[in-house]
Amino acid sequence: MMKKLTWPLFFVGFLFALDEVLALFLSQRFIGSSRAYAEIGSTLMYALFPNRYEANSFYQGYSATFSWSLMVSLGIVSGSFFSAVRSKKFKPLFLPPMWRESMGNSYLKRFIWVIIAGILMGIAIRMAGGCTLTMIAWTLLMTPTGWFFMFFLWMGGIITTFFFYKGGHYLVRPWRE
Amino acid sequence: MEGIGMEISGALSKITEVLTTSLQEGTTSLFGPESWFGGYFVGFLLGIVLSKGSMDRYETVSGMFRFFNMTFMRVGMWLFLFGMPMVFLAANLGLIVESPPPYFKPIALSLGAFLFGSSMAIGGYCPGVGLASLGRGALDVLVWGVGLVVGNIFFAEVIYGSTFHKLIEYVSLSNPTWSKIFGIGYITSWLEIPFILGFIMMFLVMLILMGLFDAMNKWFDKTFAWILFRGKSGSNKESKPKKASS
Secondary structure, X not given: OOOOOOOXXXXXXXXXXXXXXXXXXXXXXXXXXXXXXXXXXXXXXXXXXXXXXXXXXXXXXOOOOOOHHHXXXXXXXXXXXXXXXXXXXXXXXXXXXXXXXXXXXXXXXXXXXXHHHHHHHHHHHHHHOOOHHHXXXXXXXXXXXXHHHHHHHHHHHHHHHHHHOOOOOOOOHHHXX | OHHHHHXXXXXXXXXXXXXXXXXXXXXXXXXXXXXXXXXXXXXHXXXXXXXXXXXXXXXXXXXXXXXXXXXXXXXXXXXXXXXXXXXXXXXXXXXXOXXXXXXXXXXXXXXXXXXXXXHHHHHOOOHHHHHHHHHHOEOHHHHHHHHHHHHXXXXXXXHOOOHXXXXXXXXXXXXXXXXXXOOOOOOOOHHHHHHHHHHHHHHHHHHHHHHHHHHHHHXXXXXXXXXXXXXOOOOOOOOOOOOOOO
């Protein structure tokens, strides 16, 4: 079973849901990994600029610590690595094949855009109050927050994809299912 | 030069101090909100799930916004379909602790989510997917992760507490849930059941619609693609098939 490349999507969805409940049962917390990045940022600020760290109340909410969220993040990386190695799909690469198809082979271009995307995402997560994993949990708890988030994420993604990949590369044939 | 060396060693000692404190707090048990083992175990399972659902790559994220890879939508539908009754049952059986939902700030949430979607379209990763992609060998995630940390610091230093931040967080509704909006209690109330059943029906309909969309897509490809994608980069280079001679 572990050696299979993919599992049926209904089974994947079921296991995902089970994992959400498991997180609530074990740790009384929702699965979320974005907090880990904020805590790494806070730790860096604490180490490099302690005065600014003390003065800004943001760092009281996301204090300098290596917490549960960081362990979730490490767990995701190692779980995915374990699965990839077992099913023989582990392959180090810097340029995703579809990016190469749409935007060319420049490593520098990918480097610049991916770091811009990272910075924008860091800001967006703190503005919205969580990442997709957090919002999935809120949706499971029957709140409108997750639905709002998903709708605007979808809008932002579609509009940006249309302009960023300039229409001509919008439908890349070999990747059609 | 010596000053820089002192600063670096001071910073490293502070990071070690944070690590030591966190280690003492986090490694005592499998249970509890600060447990490292619990977090790692949950994350490990999630990593396997993301990998086995093909949600560990740029192609799946970008494909969703290009309308030809609906993996995320499908998994999401199944996740909510199974997850909503599971969370409800677990809460009613006392297995999980009720926690209040977050404040609903529509302006901040919609702006943040729009920006999140935009950055997801450019980079091709969200935090969970990015980490799973790193496990599969996508090294660009490391650069993206540095960007994410920088973004968080930028928010803390520039946006947090500013007039703009106050403005977008001005509208704030306290702890709404669908059932509360309709005048019913929180997740442990049995009156939630009609809502959950309603959502399950909706997800089933959406899954059927997605299946139809895929079938239409395939039919479109088969019938018209040779006209639309002729000679374009990445297209299948085949021309219109000739009629077989009798």
